[in-house]
Amino acid sequence: MSIKRFFPNTRPTLDLNFAATKRIDPRITYTRASTGTFVDLNGLIQSAAVDQARFDHNPTTGESLGLLVEEARTNLLLNSATLSTQSVTVAAVANTLSFYGTGTITLTGVGTAGPLVGTGVNNRVSLTFTPTAGVLVLTVSGSVTNAQLEAGAFPTSYIPTTSATATRAADVASITGTNFSSFYNALQGVIYAEFSATTTGINSAGGSAFPFVYHINSAGAINSEHFLVASNGYGPGIGPNTQVLGVPQTIIDNLLVVTTLGNLTVKKTAYGYKENDFGFTLNASTVLTDTLGTVPSTPDRLCIGNQNLSGNIFTGTIKRLTYYPIRLPNAQLQALTAN
Amino acid sequence: MTNYLRFSDEMTFCSTAHMAGFYNEPEGNNPGGYIQYTHDHAMDIVGILYNNDAVVDPETLEIITPATPMEGWHVNFIGTLPDGWDRLLVAPRNPCRMFA
Numbered sequence: 050m051s052i053k054r055f056f057p058n059t060r061p062t063l064d065l066n067f068a069a070t071k072r073i074d075p076r077i078t079y080t081r082a083s084t085g086t087f088v089d090l091n092g093l094i095q096s097a098a099v100d101q102a103r104f105d106h107n108p109t110t111g112e113s114l115g116l117l118v119e120e121a122r123t124n125l126l127l128n129s130a131t132l133s134t135q136s137v138t139v140a141a142v143a144n145t146l147s148f149y150g151t152g153t154i155t156l157t158g159v160g161t162a163g164p165l166v167g168t169g170v171n172n173r174v175s176l177t178f179t180p181t182a183g184v185l186v187l188t189v190s191g192s193v194t195n196a197q198l199e200a201g202a203f204p205t206s207y208i209p210t211t212s213a214t215a216t217r218a219a220d221v222a223s224i225t226g227t228n229f230s231s232f233y234n235a236l237q238g239v240i241y242a243e244f245s246a247t248t249t250g251i252n253s254a255g256g257s258a259f260p261f262v263y264h265i266n267s268a269g270a271i272n273s274e275h276f277l278v279a280s281n282g283y284g285p286g287i288g289p290n291t292q293v294l295g296v297p298q299t300i301i302d303n304l305l306v307v308t309t310l311g312n313l314t315v316k317k318t319a320y321g322y323k324e325n326d327f328g329f330t331l332n333a334s335t336v337l338t339d340t341l342g343t344v345p346s347t348p349d350r351l352c353i354g355n356q357n358l359s360g361n362i363f364t365g366t367i368k369r370l371t372y373y374p375i376r377l378p379n380a381q382l383q384a385l386t387a388n
Numbered sequence: 389m390t391n392y393l394r395f396s397d398e399m400t401f402c403s404t405a406h407m408a409g410f411y412n413e414p415e416g417n418n419p420g421g422y423i424q425y426t427h428d429h430a431m432d433i434v435g436i437l438y439n440n441d442a443v444v445d446p447e448t449l450e451i452i453t454p455a456t457p458m459e460g461w462h463v464n465f466i467g468t469l470p471d472g473w474d475r476l477l478v479a480p481r482n483p484c485r486m487f488a
Contacts, residue, residue, distance in 0.1 A: 082430030082466045083487040121425060121432065123485065138438045138455055158444075158451050184442045184451050208488050215488040216432045216464070219425035359423045360412065 055384035061241075062232035063224075063372040065353075067115035071104040076228035077353070082218035086207045087117050092171060094195065094207055103206075103220075105366050108171070114245060115368035116222070117206065118354030120260075123216040124208035125198045126187070132196040134189045141182040143202040147175035152191025159183040167193065175204045202249050203311055205364060219362045222353040233265070234374035235346050237323035240265070240289075241371040241385055242277055242316075248364040249311035250281025258282035260363040262318075263370065264352040266345075270294065273345035275322060276356065279363060285310050289320040289329050291344060298342030299327050306331040315368065317386035323376035333387040336379040390487050391469060393476040394460040398435070401461045405431075408470035429467030430487065437462050437484050 065074055073079050079102050087103035089095045090111050097103045103117040125137045132148065139159065146154060146165055149172065155164040160180030167174055170192075187198070195207050208217045240263065248260045258281045266274035272295035279287050288305030291298040308316070308331065321328040327339040353370065354363040377385075395401035405411050405422060410431060414420030424431045438455035445452050464487060465473075 078427055080427045082425070085488065121430075123432070124488075136442050136444055136451075136455075138442075184444075184454055186444055186451070213483050214485045216485060217488045218430040218432070218466070221425055221427055223427070359426050360421065362425070 055380050057377050057381050059375050061371045061373050065370040068113040068368040073102045076224050077222055079222045081220045085217050114366040117366050118220045119205050119364045120362040121219045122199045122205045124210050125214050126196050129196045129210040132189050132193040136184050136186045139180050139185045142200050143179050144200055145177045145204045146198050147204040148193045148196035149173050150192040150194045152193040155188045158186040160185050223358055225350040229350050237376040239321045239373040239377045241319045243369040244367045245313045245315050246279045246310045246365040250285040259361050261356040261361045262363050264356050265348045267347040267349045270347045279310055287331055293343055293345050300339040304329040304337040319382040319385045321376045328379050330382045330386050333383045391465040392478050393463045394478045398461045432464040434462040434485050
């Protein structure tokens, strides 16, 4: 018996291997209304221009992590490159403080968590805390560089500031029109997604608990869609959904696999759809199936790391996104997602 | 180019954004909310801005007097402004917050 028989004979019609190619496929429309930063192969922070995609790396190992997609965040600190003591007005929500260096930041005023103590010039440390609303005083001692204070329950990529606070806009990516219809089969298919979630399943903006890894939907038919969420709304965990005109077509609203989010471990998922034949697996776990339901007939776009090009933005890195135009057998879904 | 906008208050911004199509009603898993980012626009809802006038006790680092709020509800916007939003434009000499 050959193990080869468990892998698909059908070739994917879309294979976005971001981690390997470190490039944006020309079929993708990608925008970000601000500059952004990422970690390069050597572990150094680099800047990307407006609308330039970012391909992130593990700062320790240099491993290519894929396309960096992040929700919008604001660095509330001034002159962040080399931080000095300052006071900041904050809201009563989860905030995350981070920096590089060997110094210390002590919090007083409306927040007294910490102190946050640095561990090295090239190491980023972070502290998440919830202050009361008002003025937070950050007292700096020693070397504190590339510092960031952002509303949100987890740190995101560094946002440099000088004399004003600065907002990094959200990353928005999609494939539409003939670029979409040329690879997509409405009747059946498999979507493979390999990614690492920085998000803990809750966006900072609006408190949404459903960050979308991908969303296949249509401009004309509301909620006729396939999608995958890294969600704190159920679980927390990772799960797909198929809806037709707002009616869930899977046995439960989400075929969710409970798993830890925000720990940067790579998740491999495969979701197969066909009328009365749905299947989902995470990291080759037992395939969750459903044998009753229809599929949307009108999708016209693939949104990468967001819902409907406008919200529920995923935060993390997408290593690979692949589409097969047939419903592969469940054993092959497992083979695709095995380590 | 960033457009710096000042609405009179949060409610006014909310209704104006709704009329301009920058608001999603809650539906299903979607809790609704402002459409802050698309391929065609970016909208950073700054909200209330504060003057840099908080007074902190240098010895205890306790707040003696909190910062005072500036007038209005502030939004930074990139993209084509909806009809009528140009009257909300302001030109801060030293913006407190900007797009990176």
